[in-house]
Structures are given as C-alpha cells and as structure tokens.
Amino acid sequence: MSDIPSISDSVRALLEGQLSRRKFMKRMSALGFAASAGTVLADVVLAQDTAGPDNDSRQLGNLTGGELMAEFLSDWDVQYIFGLGGSEEVGFLDALVDKPDLQYILAIHESSAMAMADGYAKSSGKTAFINLHSVAGASYALGQMVNSFKDRTPLVITVGRQSTDIRGSNAFLEAVNLHMLPGPYSRWNWDVLRSDSIPEVLRRAFLISRLPPSGPTFLTFSKDLWEETVAAAEIISPSRSIVDASLHADEKVIKTLADMLIAAKFPLLIAGRELSQYGGAEPLVAIAELLGVSVMSDVPASHSPLVFPTTHPNYGGHFSLDPNLSDDYDLFWSIGGTMFTLFRRPSQPLVRSAASIVHTSIDGQQIGRNYPLDLAVVGRSDLILSALLEELRSRDLPSARIANRQRVIAAGHEARRKRLAERASAVWEQTPIAPERLAVELNQRLASDALVVCELATSDLYVWQYLDFAVGTAGRRHITSSGGCLGWGTGAAIGAKIAQPGKPVVLLVGDGSFQFGIQALWSAARYKVPVAIIIWNNNSYQANRRALHNYGKRAAATGKYIGCYLGSPDIDNVQIARGYGVQGERVDDPDKLGEAINRCLAYVEAGQSYVLDVSIHTRFGGADSTWHGGFSLAGETTS
Secondary structure (H helix, E strand, C coil): CCCCCCHHHHHHHHHCCCCCHHHHHHHHHHCCCCHHHHHHHHHHHHHHCCCCCHHHEEEECCEEHHHHHHHHHHHCCCCEEEECCCHHHHHHHHHCCCCCCCEEEECCCHHHHHHHHHHHHHHHCCCEEEEEEHHHHHHHHHHHHHHHHHHCCCEEEEEEECCCCCCCCCCCCCCCCHHHCCHHHCCEEEECCCHHHHHHHHHHHHHHHHCCCCCEEEEEEEHHHHHCEECCEEEECHHHCCCCCCCCCCHHHHHHHHHHHHHCCCEEEEECCHHHHHCCHHHHHHHHHHHCCEEEECCHHHCCCCCCCCCCCCEEEECCCCCCCCCCCCEEEEECCCCCCCCCCCCCCCCCCCCEEEEEECCCCCCCCCCCCCEEEECCHHHHHHHHHHHHHCCCCCHHHHHHHHHHHHHHHHHHHHHHHHHHHHCCCCCCECHHHHHHHHHHHCCCCCEEEEECCCCHHHHHHHCCCCCCCCCCEEEECCCCCCCCHHHHHHHHHHHCCCCCEEEEEEHHHHHHCCCHHHHHHHCCCCCEEEEEECCECHHHHHHHHHHCCHHHHHCCCCCCECCCCCCCHHHHHHHCCCEEEEECCHHHHHHHHHHHHHHHHCCCCEEEEEEECCCCCCCCCCCCCCCCCCCCCCC
C-alpha cells in the first residue's frame, strides 16, 4: 500500500496532465475506492480545473502582481493574512494598503505566524493564508509546517524570494530551489513563473490544500513578479473550484460493516482524529448507544483531539492507556485513526490477533499500513458513520446481548471516573500543585463551550482524564497538534480565538513548550485577542528526563540528566509576558489556585490575554534532580 501514490499526489498529477483519467481511477481503486467513487472524483476534479463562463470569473488588467494577488484573496473571501514580510514582499504588502478587507495579522516570528494560521484553520474550517519572507522566514516556519502537515491542516503558504534578474548570482537571501524547502511536508510546492499566472497558481494551491487528505501548500514568488504590471489576468470564482469530497462508502461495505458489528460479542471502537476535522461524533454516539459498544480515544502518542464525549457512559478512555473493558473483544474498528502513531515499537501488536480489524480513513496511505485488515474503507468519518447508523436502525438487533454489554461498559466508565477522583483527592494538598488538582480546578471553571488548545508533553494525560469534552459546536472542544514540533500552542490559541471570537479560548501549555512560541504574545496584545494561557510549569523538560531515566544507565544512576533542568536561573514567565504587553501572575500555593484561575478568566472575559504560571509537581524518575552541568564561563562550577 505504501508504494501507491497518495490521493493528493494523484489528483495533482491529474490536474497537471501527468496522469490519464484511466490511470487515476486505477490508483483510486488500489487505494480502496469503489469504482463509482473513483469515477465521480475524477469527474469532479477535472471539472473544477476548467475555467467557467465569464460570469464565473473576473477579468483584470493594468495591476501589479501584488495587487492581482490581493484582488484574488478578496474574491476568495480570505479575511486574514498571517505573516511577517520583508524586502522581497513589498509589492504584495504595498497592495494591501488600500484593501481594508484583508487584515494582515503581524507576528514577530514566523513560527508564530504559522501556528496562528493553523489554529485559525482548525477552528474555522477555512483554509488559512500565510505570507513569509525569503528563505529565512520559511526556515523559521518549517517546524510548524511539519505540525500542519501531520495534522492535515489546510493552509496556503506564500514566500517571497529574490528577483529573477539576480537569481543565480548568489545574491543576499537567495536560496536555490526555495520552493522545495518543505520537501515532503507540503501537499504541493511550486515556484510561480509568471505574474499573470498568480491567480491560476493560487487557485490551484487553495484547491489542493483542501482536497482530502488536506494539508499545506507552499508557493514562492520572485520579488519582481509582485511589482511588475500585469496587462491581463483572470480570477476564477471560488464557486468553480470547490471539490465535492463526499467520499461515501459503498452500500455493500456499509452492510458488511453492520453485519460484523451485530455479530460481534464485544466490539471496540476507536475514535480517531479525523472526526475532529470531518465530523461524525454525533452518529458515533448514536451507534454506541444503539449497539451498547465501548468507544475509546486513540493511543496517547497520536495526540489526537478528544472527539467522543468524555462523560458519556460508553466512553472508555484511551486505548493502550486505560484498561480495555473486555480483553476478549472480537472486533476492533479504528475510525479515522492511524493504527498507530507510537513512541516506540511495541513488544507485541496492540490489537489482539483473534479480533477482526476494521480501519476507515480519508487517507489511503494509512489504511493497512501496520495491520492486516478484515475490512478497509477509504471514506469520510461523518459519511460512513451516518450511513452505518441508518443501516443499523433498519436491522433487528440482539437486544439482550446489547443490554448486558451496555451494563458492563457503563459500570467500567463509572469505575474509571471513580478511580480518577480518588487519585485527585489523594494528592489534593500536594505542594507544588498536583497536576490532577490543576486539571480538576480548571474543569470546574472553564466554560462549557470553551475551545481548549492543548500543548503539553507529559501533562496532557491529566487533560484527557479530568477535563470534560462534549460533542458539537455548542460543547467544549479539544484542539491539539500531533506533529511534535514545540511552540505551536500560543499562536494556535490566538488563531482559534480570531476564528471564533464569540467563544472563550484557553491554552494549556508546558513551560518548555511556552518558550518556543512566546513571541506570539505580542500579536495577542497588538490585536487585543483575549486568550487564557495556563502554564503547567514543572521547571524542566520532563519528557526528556523521563526518557533518560528509563534508559537506566549513567543518568539514572547519578541523577545527572543532561539538558533537562530549566532552573538556575528560573524563568520568570510573568515578567516576560508583561514585556510583550500581556498581564499575568504565578501561583505556587494549591489553596490559592482556584482564585488565581478565576482572576485569569475574568481578565480574559474583560478583553485581554492573561498568563497564569502554575508551579506543578514533577513526576517520573529523577523528579527531584536540579543538576544542570558544571560549565560556567565565569569560573564557577557545579558538580
């Protein structure tokens, strides 16, 4: 399966004439599409690449390339440009002066611009637009591009580069093949060749970025192409560039899946990350209730958003972390997951060999990658689940078996919540503050419709266990990133708030991660974007110390954990935040935690961001170690 080009690569080849329609359909068949679905997709894509009649396009002339690009963005209803431009981009930036409908959200680091765009796209459902400066800006942003690619976030990234008349001379900031910088972490890379092709290339970039599996596209523009006058160009209406990505499963497949679920004694369903992007949580809840089945979140290392309501009696926690309610489950279904994203190779397969395995995903490259399957389906989670629910409702179901299973599942859910409550109670008065208590106090105070952006490396466990998340636009939503490149959270929270100004946004971030993206605070202050920022501060790179300790050799024996302790000097996050124009406070006393959270949320409700730096208990082996190495240029040493 891994040798078959992805859906997006195949569509790109079809659009650019490098792949015939017949070969395209063969590829789709190899990726799991029904013949009818492959035909429809080919027809839709080819139709979208054909310019429409005059009333579906706009003819423009006597504009600079930058002005032409600004007109395109207006026509395509782009409201925000996240960026940090420079000398190469002046032709485009100048064109924005007379375009008040295009709001340029300035960041003071390109990583922040990318993270804001990613959070905006995740929260709005729209494709976000980014403008960066040269090889320098693109390089600074690369880590967050990786995150966006891994999360399949639809973004269009534009980068300025040296003028065509000096390229090749080793000019300042010149970069050979700059458009290829993201490499495999972009759905499409392109260097714009002519100024009159700017609308055409932008249209293609927006189209490919949204085509499942979606992700960032990356375009480079020579400086002079934004500055030279374009005699004539055409902007195609976005209505003629919308791909119908309704990838339904075949009716026979839905019936087969229904047969398997009904016949199974104890099915186990895993709600993967695609439900956050494409939906399907509501029909999944209905299916769980109808069949009396257990639904778990994906494995912890996937860092998938929690999409199934965590207070529902059919919710069982995280697969491979929480105990399965039955070790004899006979059907395993990964819905929009990866099967699996792991930290290390397991000693044995995570899915028991006796179980039938079903995997459904929008991404054909993931299906069957690591496990042989009894049923494999390329399709959108919402459409598959909705069709399955309709089919199940038409069937005669084994009511006695379902009722017995439901009792077991509900009892397991309650037992899990009781264990967690007892654990929190046991450490409630712990100093520094127990992360369990911080999570519980937050859960009691955060709004029921809050967007909770999470960038925690070792404390995310407590978010999963103690914060309640719901289903639908009115419920509390969990937003996270699976890419592993730090510095995403602060910018993403700001972007989420820009996308959803009527909802409270709360960032939960580790002290190490916060330092990677701290420059985004300036943008929050500049544009008065109110976000509650809660730092889970254990004064260390705790994940690194845990890995070193578990290695079990010299570091564990001596307590000397290279590159892990962040004290000496302690970082004053509150003072740094104030330097960026954001107020905050630090809290160390567990009895003062609740009041501090209340002040933070009140301040944000009044219209400004606030940083609450919470000193939390360190965990894992070597937790008490403050060793940080013996080097001192001033001559002082530590052992």
